[in-house]
Amino acid sequence: MTITDMTIQEMAAALRKGDLSSSEITRAFLQNIEQLEPSVGAYITVTEDDALAMAKTVDQRLKEGYDPGLLAGIPAALKDNIATAGVRTTNASRMLEHFVPAYDAYVVTLLRESGAVFLGKTNMDEFAMGDSSEASAFHATLNPYDTTRVPGGSSGGSAAAVAAGEAVYALGTDTGGSICQPAAYCGLVGMRPTYGLISRRGVTAYASSFDQTGPMTRTVRDNAAVLDAIAVRDPKDGMSSRFAPIPEGGYVGSIETTFGNPVIGYIEEFSNGLDPAVRDAIERALQFYSSEGARLVPLSFPHLQEALAAYYLLTSAEGYSAINRYDGIHYGYRSAEAETVDDIYIRSRSDALGLEVKSRVLLGSYLLSKENYEIYYEKATRIRTLVIQTLNTLFNACDAILAPVTIGPAPLFGAHGDESLNGQYSSDRFTVLAPLAGLPALAFPSGLTEEGLPLGLQLIGPRFSEGRLYMLAAAYEDAHDRLPRPRLFHEKRNGK
Amino acid sequence: MSVTDYESVIGLEVHVELKTPQKLFCGCSTTFGAPPNTQVCPVCLAMPGSLPLLNQECVEFAVRAGLALHCDIAPSSRFDRKNYFYPDLPKAYQVTQNFSPICSGGYVDVATEDGMRRIRINRIHLEEDAGKLIHHEDHSLVDCNRCGVPLIEIVTEPDIRSGEEAVAFLRKLRAIVRYTDVSDGKMNEGSLRCDVNLSVRKKGETLLGKRVEMKNINSFNFVARAIESEFKRQVALIEDGEIIVQETRRFDEKTGLTSALRKKESAADYRYFPDPDLGEVLVDNEMIAKIQSSMPRLSDERKAMYKDAYDLSDYEAERLTADKDLSDFFEAAVKETAHPKTLVSLILTDLAPLFGEDETEAPLSPETLGALADLLGKDVINSNTGRKVLKVLLENDQDPAAYVEENHLAQINDPKVLQPIVDEAVRSNIRAVNDYLKGRTPAMRALMGYIMKKTQGRANPILAEDMLKAAVADADKKSS
Numbered sequence: 001m002t003i004t005d006m007t008i009q010e011m012a013a014a015l016r017k018g019d020l021s022s023s024e025i026t027r028a029f030l031q032n033i034e035q036l037e038p039s040v041g042a043y044i045t046v047t048e049d050d051a052l053a054m055a056k057t058v059d060q061r062l063k064e065g066y067d068p069g070l071l072a073g074i075p076a077a078l079k080d081n082i083a084t085a086g087v088r089t090t091n092a093s094r095m096l097e098h099f100v101p102a103y104d105a106y107v108v109t110l111l112r113e114s115g116a117v118f119l120g121k122t123n124m125d126e127f128a129m130g131d132s133s134e135a136s137a138f139h140a141t142l143n144p145y146d147t148t149r150v151p152g153g154s155s156g157g158s159a160a161a162v163a164a165g166e167a168v169y170a171l172g173t174d175t176g177g178s179i180c181q182p183a184a185y186c187g188l189v190g191m192r193p194t195y196g197l198i199s200r201r202g203v204t205a206y207a208s209s210f211d212q213t214g215p216m217t218r219t220v221r222d223n224a225a226v227l228d229a230i231a232v233r234d235p236k237d238g239m240s241s242r243f244a245p246i247p248e249g250g251y252v253g254s255i256e257t258t259f260g261n262p263v264i265g266y267i268e269e270f271s272n273g274l275d276p277a278v279r280d281a282i283e284r285a286l287q288f289y290s291s292e293g294a295r296l297v298p299l300s301f302p303h304l305q306e307a308l309a310a311y312y313l314l315t316s317a318e319g320y321s322a323i324n325r326y327d328g329i330h331y332g333y334r335s336a337e338a339e340t341v342d343d344i345y346i347r348s349r350s351d352a353l354g355l356e357v358k359s360r361v362l363l364g365s366y367l368l369s370k371e372n373y374e375i376y377y378e379k380a381t382r383i384r385t386l387v388i389q390t391l392n393t394l395f396n397a398c399d400a401i402l403a404p405v406t407i408g409p410a411p412l413f414g415a416h417g418d419e420s421l422n423g424q425y426s427s428d429r430f431t432v433l434a435p436l437a438g439l440p441a442l443a444f445p446s447g448l449t450e451e452g453l454p455l456g457l458q459l460i461g462p463r464f465s466e467g468r469l470y471m472l473a474a475a476y477e478d479a480h481d482r483l484p485r486p487r488l489f490h491e492k493r494n495g496k
Numbered sequence: 497m498s499v500t501d502y503e504s505v506i507g508l509e510v511h512v513e514l515k516t517p518q519k520l521f522c523g524c525s526t527t528f529g530a531p532p533n534t535q536v537c538p539v540c541l542a543m544p545g546s547l548p549l550l551n552q553e554c555v556e557f558a559v560r561a562g563l564a565l566h567c568d569i570a571p572s573s574r575f576d577r578k579n580y581f582y583p584d585l586p587k588a589y590q591v592t593q594n595f596s597p598i599c600s601g602g603y604v605d606v607a608t609e610d611g612m613r614r615i616r617i618n619r620i621h622l623e624e625d626a627g628k629l630i631h632h633e634d635h636s637l638v639d640c641n642r643c644g645v646p647l648i649e650i651v652t653e654p655d656i657r658s659g660e661e662a663v664a665f666l667r668k669l670r671a672i673v674r675y676t677d678v679s680d681g682k683m684n685e686g687s688l689r690c691d692v693n694l695s696v697r698k699k700g701e702t703l704l705g706k707r708v709e710m711k712n713i714n715s716f717n718f719v720a721r722a723i724e725s726e727f728k729r730q731v732a733l734i735e736d737g738e739i740i741v742q743e744t745r746r747f748d749e750k751t752g753l754t755s756a757l758r759k760k761e762s763a764a765d766y767r768y769f770p771d772p773d774l775g776e777v778l779v780d781n782e783m784i785a786k787i788q789s790s791m792p793r794l795s796d797e798r799k800a801m802y803k804d805a806y807d808l809s810d811y812e813a814e815r816l817t818a819d820k821d822l823s824d825f826f827e828a829a830v831k832e833t834a835h836p837k838t839l840v841s842l843i844l845t846d847l848a849p850l851f852g853e854d855e856t857e858a859p860l861s862p863e864t865l866g867a868l869a870d871l872l873g874k875d876v877i878n879s880n881t882g883r884k885v886l887k888v889l890l891e892n893d894q895d896p897a898a899y900v901e902e903n904h905l906a907q908i909n910d911p912k913v914l915q916p917i918v919d920e921a922v923r924s925n926i927r928a929v930n931d932y933l934k935g936r937t938p939a940m941r942a943l944m945g946y947i948m949k950k951t952q953g954r955a956n957p958i959l960a961e962d963m964l965k966a967a968v969a970d971a972d973k974k975s976s
Contacts (some may be wrong), residue, residue, distance in 0.1 A: 053595075076715065081544075082545075082547075083543075083544065083545045089544065096544065099544070100537075101543065101544070101545070102538065103538055103545075105545055153936055198867075200545075200547060201545065201546070201547050203545050203547075204544040204545050205544075205547075205773070207772070208771075208772035208773045209772035232897070235549075236549050237547050237549075238547065238548065238549050238550060238773065238774055238775055239773070239775065316770055317769060318769075320579075320767075321577050321579055321588075321589055324579060324581065324587075324588030325542045325544075325586060325587050325588045327581060327588055329583045329586070329638070330542065330586045330638070330640075331543070332540060332590065333540075341583055345581055367769065368579070368767035369765050369767060370765050370767075373767075373768075373769070377769055433929065434788075439531065452960070454524040
């Protein structure tokens with residue numbers, strides 16, 4: 001078997017049998033990166049030397065009998081808004097192009113302790129604001145399944161890297177679909193965990209009450225293995241939950257449990273305006289679960305439009321406040337022409353922040369102003385409460401909700417073009433409910449379209465139901481063929 | 497109409513830096529005066545991904561202040577972001593409590609010329625301090641050591657009517673935060689800062705005039721002067737038929753005048769909203785009870801205790817307790833002496849002025865002062881010598897008994913030793929004796945002066961004067 005096609009479990013077994021070393025695995029991925037990056041552009045920074053050094057250390061450790069677990073020696077990629085000590089963390093922004101943190105994000109610390117090998121930092125929409133990764137200040141990332149299409153965003157680089165075989169797994173971050181949507185477009189499993197399960201410390205804030213970090217992988221079991229490593233309470237993140245019930249035997253273990261006869265709900269309003277391929281995928285999945293003994297219940301979520309509006313308002317407000325610190329004073333880009341303090345602010349931010357970030361900052365600034373606070377911000381928080389209550393009610397009637405992730409497969413580049421914010425955002429409607437309510441959502445591949453483009457579905461569950469979602473998604477995955485690697489991958493590897 | 501027909505309506509916003517060893521949202525030290533940017537970390541420098549973590553000790557300090565000021569403590573309050581750009585604010589927002597303060601209501605009773613006045617507290621909220629800009633000729637530097645230092649902002653109702661009242665309130669407030677160990681209250685180090693809101697109206701009116709704000713006034717004296725100057729300015733404008741503009745003004749310490757800083761029309765919109773990084777601040781009854789039970793004794797309680805235990809006058813007890821350091825010093829020294837009243841008079845006449853607005857170091861050890869009080873109380877030395885010895889001790893803290901002995905300063909209490917000197921005084925000062933006998937009592941001073949000169953000031957003054965009077969009467973009898 002090709003090294004880069006192996007799952008984490010397979011690699012872990014080979015490492016312990018001595019059939020493979022982490023150095024060999026790492027070199028295989030670095031080779032893929034070298035060959036594929038020119039046509040994928042998944043990474044902003046590749047840390048080849050660091051990766052090989054980490055791999056060597058793990059090989060040594062394993063030889064000495066010290067085994068930090070499943071992830072030891074497995075090469076991974078990190079979205080570039082996750083701080084890595086000594087390695088620049090740009091957030092895909094000119095503002096932080098040369099910013100090198102002195103600290104690791106807590107998730108990075110945890111992965112290091114698990115013996116992870118970091119290949120580099122992946123491309124994204126600037127400051128995670130966007131849904132196609134086109135808003136990167138540096139370069140576009142192409143969808144490995146069709147390079148005329150976007151990989152999704154904002155964790156598009158992470159998705160493309162894993163899909164193209166340039167990393168075994170990647171961490172993405174999610175504020176309102178930034179893990180599930182690129183996972184769906186690139187044929188991956190992507191977990192947006194419950195708010196409070198994963199530490200946010202060291203991950204650049206966009207909208208603090210939404211942001212969560214999660215794994216992007218090719219299989220459900222791989223995904224659970226990564227979540228097991230990073231779902232650790234962080235006493236230094238005030239929002240890290242003290243009560244997260246992590247299943248015995250971990251998330252990997254929870255996959256092998258049986259759930260009896262689960263009740264799976266589906267929201268009827270979600271089927272409006274869907275691409276027929278997605279509608280078909282949903283129907284097939286529902287049939288599958290039904291045939292496995294699940295009971296299906298139709299559900300209604302009447303205030304989808306309001307929820308979507310509340311999502312944009314709240315994330316823009318929080319985003320405005322989070323982005324203001326990049327002002328050219330303490331670190332990051334400063335305009336060389338600036339003479340006065342106001343000049344530093346205006347010129348540095350005008351030069352070094354992209355259009356998408358600027359428009360959200362302006363929107364947030366507008367709606368938090370004294371005159372607008374009540375009519376926008378306060379109303380949005382009330383809608384958020386309503387969304388939480390409605391979803392709670394829905395979860396009284398079912399164990400998980402099966403839903404589309406996107407209205408169709410990955411769009412072509414420039415499809416957003418000059419559209420108004422509204423037009424662009426409307427495709428987010430399936431992925432904002434879970435973040436609004438702080439709930440977990442697990443995207444998993446449901447196959448390819450006739451054109452060979454991946455489609456994804458998602459399972460949304462109540463708080464801390466990650467184990468249940470993995471179990472349900474694994475059942476689907478086990479009954480279906482694994483998605484083939486993108487054609488690009490084969491062409492390149494075969495030296496074409 | 498004249499100035500006396502008007503009154504000021506004044507509310508204060510007092511920022512008090514908490515004395516916690518660590519900052520509000522990170523583990524950095526709060527020590528004053530460290531080299532620039534040495535007490536910083538990714539959190540207080542607002543590096544990407546850094547998160548605030550509430551230091552629970554700061555909450556306890558705020559609650560302690562609230563209890564001492566008779567406030568209601570909110571069982572749940574929240575932090576909000578106050579968004580604005582300034583180079584001393586790395587996050588570009590200050591974390592404060594805009595929508596729900598931790599304490600509300602409350603009051604301070606202040607002694608004024610017109611008797612006790614109750615100044616009501618509107619609210620107390622917790623917030624973080626900003627850094628400091630250091631301006632040079634052609635550039636400015638930022639010191640972030642103070643970024644994130646915990647503050648409470650105490651906002652009064654507009655209950656204050658004059659500069660003197662404002663200062664009396666501030667003094668009392670400062671004493672309270674120091675008694676409760678909430679803050680060291682040093683105005684010169686910025687741990688107590690005051691904004692003044694002032695409007696003027698005709699006496700007897702109940703409506704408020706347009707309010708002018710004066711920010712960051714850093715001494716009691718300047719607060720009084722700023723209020724007086726602004727009051728006069730506003731009255732003059734009203735008398736001229738002009739309109740007061742709501743604005744922020746700066747008090748110039750050199751000219752003693754205020755000048756416009758910015759008009760309210762262009763005032764910043766801080767776009768407050770709840771900080772999503774921070775959860776609720778919870779204070780339960782158990783915590784309140786714990787804080788209440790560990791609350792240090794406040795000045796009023798100490799005052800009553802002193803009057804009772806040491807038989808002090810109201811005035812003496814009030815002065816001893818006006819400053820916590822002075823009061824602490826007294827309590828330490830009084831343990832070292834059998835003569836508390838002598839100690840009190842030593843402290844109030846000679847030492848109290850040394851405990852200034854921001855002085856916290858005691859000028860000499862309480863043991864030394866206690867020993868000195870004993871020497872005075874036991875008549876080992878007289879009060880003249882006592883004052884001289886104290887001067888020496890303030891410069892060089894040492895055992896006063898040993899010093900007195902080494903320098904032969906002990907009082908002469910033996911009549912046998914004094915008698916020849918008294919006799920000599922009468923013999924050598926015939927004119928003074930005659931004056932005295934003619935009823936010019938001040939002549940006695942010349943005679944006493946002679947004795948003190950001859951004894952290097954060591955004669956027991958009461959004994960010497962008695963003996964002198966006897967000797968003069970004797971001389972009178974002989975001559976007649």
